[in-house]
Amino acid sequence: MVENAEQPAYPVGLRLAGRRVVVIGGGQVAQRRLPALIAAGADITLVSPSATPSVEAMAEAGEIRWERRRYEEGDLADTWYALVATTDREANARASAEAERTRTWCVRADDAEAATAWTPATGRIEGVTVAVLTGTDPRRSAAVRDAIVEGLRDGTLAAPQHRARAPFVALVGGGPGDPDLITVRGRRLLAEADVVIFPPSNPVVSIGTILAVPGIREAIAEAGVPVVGLSPIVGDAPVRGMADKVLAAVGVEATASAVARHYGSGLLDGWLVDTVDADAVAEVEAAGIRCRAVPLMMTDVDAAAAMAREALALAEEVRG
Structure with missing residues (x-):
């Protein structure tokens, strides 16, 4: 992989429904990322000898498949997207190298610069998905995301719909009701x-x-x-x-x-x-x-x- 800090990441929305996704590591990072992958309809395999109670519950509910072992070469075969998030940096590096060879987009929790993909700070409001990337500064990404979502929520940011929609009439200031x-x-x-x-x-x-x-x-x-x-x-x-x-x-x-x-x-x-x-x-x-x-x-x-x-x-x- 050619690294250049001056070249920004290319933003894209992945449609993962029914496609194989592998998550390596069952800790807090996986716990935070798995719900969105489940919501996207991905076919998720978790590879980890242990997991948090929340991640275990996802496996018990049938939302993910859990292989209770450490990462092995070949785990990323036929995989569209991988999340590598173990506490073992050597294992993370090997998994990242496999992803590079197999051309699998890979997020690496312990080393963003070694990853081929970054996870944006995301939020949803009224059918709009907001995704923010600021390189390797996740707190700034979250702050920008929060500002955009709040602006859409309170109307200070306008996002009108331009495609066909069902006509409707809204009364603004039409009498008693919600104070906002x-x-x-x-x-x-x-x-x-x-x-x-x-x-x-x-x-x-x-x-x-x-x-x-x-x-x-x-x-x-x-x-x-x-x-x-x-x-x-x-x-x-x-x-x-x-x-x-x-x-x-x-x-x-x-x-x-x-x-x-x-x-x-x-x-x-x-x-x-x-x-x-x-x-x-x-x-x-x-x-x-x-x-x-x-x-x-x-x-x-x-x-x-x-x-x-x-x-x-x-x-x-x-x-x-």
């Missing part, structure tokens, strides 16, 4: 969104409260998807509640066009007003927001569905 609904789950959902829709809710005490949460406006902007709002004012009167009085308290006129300007073109891409406010369309578009007049009164399920379709259609129009 807005700050954590909400941010994560925004990062994965195809469209963001502001319902015809109170723009000050409802939508405004959500937008005031640190990081929410930034998360909407970073999502890079159309943002469409539905006017909570129809014919100069609120759809429900006391939005007109709350708007007046913050100096905003209770009209469909004034609420659009209150949100602003830096936030909104599209705005739906009711047909009775069709004369507001030109004013809203003059403020840099695409606007359409459609029926907004949710008199029944069909009317609500039609309004949702109009919002999505406007989003596609904005998307171009």
Whole structure:
């Protein structure tokens, strides 16, 4: 093997299901590594005269085959991947040499520089596998892995899905529930969104409260998807509640066009007003927001569905 510290390891995901994997040594290293190999569906043979109770339990459960002896030449025949982790450096060196001859990728626990493969620090969250390699500094690898996993968990790192998936609607700030609904789950959902829709809710005490949460406006902007709002004012009167009085308290006129300007073109891409406010369309578009007049009164399920379709259609129009 040609060694060059300036040449980084090539990262790759091994698909080991049904393929022979040999683990030499049944101590703590094997105990840590075996669960992931089992989860990958590997055909695992453990070669070791002894093992930790946890490793013994894996053998008793039939998850691995255990040959209770020391390593012997030929143990790596027909092997795709090997983990060498005994306390006998001479045995480790012989096993590593066999792996080199048989072209078997081999992780060596006692000497990373002599190995042909390194095990990354890994973590999984919502179908994403994070794997980090920092050469021979496993603590740094673990710290970077933890930071990435935590970022994906709390939404500070966005990882939207770009392949086909089943459509769904998520309510962010939609009422009582998990206290992290807005700050954590909400941010994560925004990062994965195809469209963001502001319902015809109170723009000050409802939508405004959500937008005031640190990081929410930034998360909407970073999502890079159309943002469409539905006017909570129809014919100069609120759809429900006391939005007109709350708007007046913050100096905003209770009209469909004034609420659009209150949100602003830096936030909104599209705005739906009711047909009775069709004369507001030109004013809203003059403020840099695409606007359409459609029926907004949710008199029944069909009317609500039609309004949702109009919002999505406007989003596609904005998307171009």
